């Protein structure tokens with residue numbers, strides 16, 4: 001058996017039996033392994049939620065921060081050491097609800113960060129309330145008459161903001177999920193991967209079966225560089241397209257706009273000559 | 284006969300957009316070049332145009348850093364300025380303004396001053412500010428040469444014509460000032476001091492900025508909010524020269540989280556904000572506490588609650604920083620009283636944050652940040668840039684229990700180890716845990732550093748005699764007024780103690796306070812620092828001198844209150 005260096009010995013996992021998070025974790029670790037990344041240079045940042053526990057189970061650097069706040073942390077890491085590979089990972093509530101503003105602005109900045117969203121269309125950790133991506137009418141312990149609000153469409157929003165890499169996967173298909181994650185990480189720029197995954201306890205509607213029946217893969221001749229077409233795909237329902245929906249190579253990175261060098265911030269020094277000159281300006 | 288000796292207060296009043304601050308800046312620079320001690324402070328309304336703003340320039344024989352309410356010369360650029368400053372216009376105040384601005388007002392010290400006319404003579408009304416500075420220099424009987432040089436430098440990029448017109452305007456004002464002084468027998472005597480060759484003339488924002496650069500800060504992410512914005516702007520101007528990442532965040536929550544991410548990756552990072560923005564950062568402060576990721580927060584205070592008085596001053600956010608964030612963890616609160624101190628304390632803030640892996644708050648306020656004063660280059664301290672980052676090995680654990688509560692801090696990408704930080708309660712490796720005993724140990728670990736921080740805490744600065752029975756305590760921006768008041772009284776039984784570290788307090792301070800009649804002076808409604816002294820030392824506080832109008836304390840009002848003591 002080939003040993004995956006990203007595997008971790010964990011005594012107890014915080015997920016329920018059958019949870020889609022296990023499949024996502026496996027796909028992610030395989031992707032990291034296939035890409036032959038050096039775990040000493042990989043940072044996974046997450047927020048709070050069941051999906052956000054993922055980096056607890058990956059043998060790599062971790063910043064498991066606050067609910068909603070994975071993206072600003074990930075940006076801070078990237079801008080302070082751009083040699084690191086940075087992944088920001090969390091649930092749909094964390095990324096699109098509590099952290100919605102950061103989602104918009106992270107896309108505008110376009111750092112080289114991979115954003116992986118565990119989209120189970122429900123709040124798992126807090127026991128089953130509606131999430132921004134919950135389908136209309138779904139009954140929950142809080143939405144007693146069913147969800148009243150139209151779901152948030154992360155793919156459409158990301159494309160509207162010209163996020164340079166926008167993809168969707170379904171954990172029910174581990175191999176494809178892995179391949180999509182691989183491309184997202186390899187992509188230079190902010191990549192958004194919204195991953196359908198069932199919550200077997202709190203979401204009885206959007207099951208493995210439901211995701212299978214309500215998705216399809218984009219055909220081989222689909223051109224992801226066509227933004228209008230991508231937007232059309234993004235608003236398609238009820239069958240959701242899977243794969244790389246939009247891709248625009250070459251969008252300038254925030255790191256480059258800011259002129260950030262490859263010297264990590266822990267080596268930062270204050271140039272004496274520049275300091276003396278700065279003081280002189282005030283005399 | 285109008286005689287002013289060794290301490291003159293010149294106030295420029297006008298609407299926003301009329302440039303009273305620009306006038307003051309030019310004047311202080313020219314006065315400083317002529318070898319005078321200058322101090323300037325500004326009050327303004329929260330609007331871009333109109334309203335009524337004023338800047339006070341003090342020229343003194345001794346170094347001063349406080350606001351005085353008296354006005355010796357008032358240069359009023361519009362009629363509103365006279366109404367706005369009415370309460371401060373006394374019998375000896377000379378008011379320089381155009382006649383039309385005086386209609387319906389009865390001011391004995393009024394001197395008709397055709398500022399706009401001179402400006403137009405020089406070419407355009409836009410030279411009014413230059414005329415105003417010229418007038419004041421003429422009144423003070425100070426050579427105009429330094430001002431001409433200043434104008435040539437200032438407008439060099441705008442071409443010779445602009446320079447020449449400004450100099451003409453300056454001279455017109457200057458001649459008027461000189462003639463008026465002779466005619467009305469206005470006499471100002473201030474003994475000039477030798478100009479220190481390496482003296483800097485800066486405002487509070489610049490002082491905080493210089494200190495931040497000196498500290499080796501390489502990351503700031505912040506969201507604009509007065510008066511905290513100045514530091515963000517300052518670092519933007521210096522970003523290229525010092526390799527500082529400057530990010531305008533989408534909100535304050537993003538700002539502090541980004542700063543923590545940067546710090547986790549090895550940067551010395553800071554956020555700057557005001558009370559409202561800081562309130563939004565509180566969960567992030569708590570995150571710094573649990574993850575033990577160092578961070579420095581600059582909080583430029585303004586009056587709250589909520590939007591309060593956006594452009595005015597107050598010291599009411601001490602409790603906010605003292606109790607910020609849920610849960611219990613360590614923190615440090617610093618509050619500089621002078622610009623030299625601000626430069627040093629910013630470096631100290633980063634040093635303490637990194638050494639003790641904790642959040643450090645630096646409290647300033649609008650009065651402090653917008654004031655202008657000179658700093659001797661010899662008073663500028665550079666602390667050695669010590670990093671407390673270790674190269675990790677494969678066995679590395681971010682939260683190893685070492686006994687002293689401080690685990691060696693590794694950063695990702697430096698060494699073979701894995702660095703896991705976690706907002707959940709965690710074990711030594713940084714993995715979430717609900718083990719009861721570990722939880723107890725981790726809480727203890729995070730609080731233990733308060734002991735070291737208290738031992739290292741800065742002692743307050745003493746003014747006057749240590750034995751004095753009455754001691755006036757002040758903190759942060761009230762250092763200037765404290766020093767001047769104690770100096771004015773020259774009483775054996777009255778001393779001053781200025782605190783530039785507010786938390787934790789050095790236990791040795793208790794001795795200085797015990798048995799004394801303690802009077803606490805602070806710009807808030809309840810006496811937050813007084814309460815802290817009582818809480819920490821159990822000493823009684825006899826009197827609280829408080830102010831919440833949005834203005835700084837004036838020397839006069841504090842003298843008046845203390846007269847009764």
Ligand SMILES: Cc1ncc(C[n+]2csc(CCOP(=O)(O)OP(=O)(O)O)c2C)c(N)n1
Pocket residue numbers: 048049050051052067090091092093094095118120122123124125126131
């Ligand atoms: C500031 C804050 N608000 C609320 C919570 C409680 N909370 C934790 S996770 C969560 C939502 C979980 O849903 P999601 O992000 O979709 O993740 P999932 O558990 O479904 O993977 C909430 C509301 C919190 N931890 N912090």
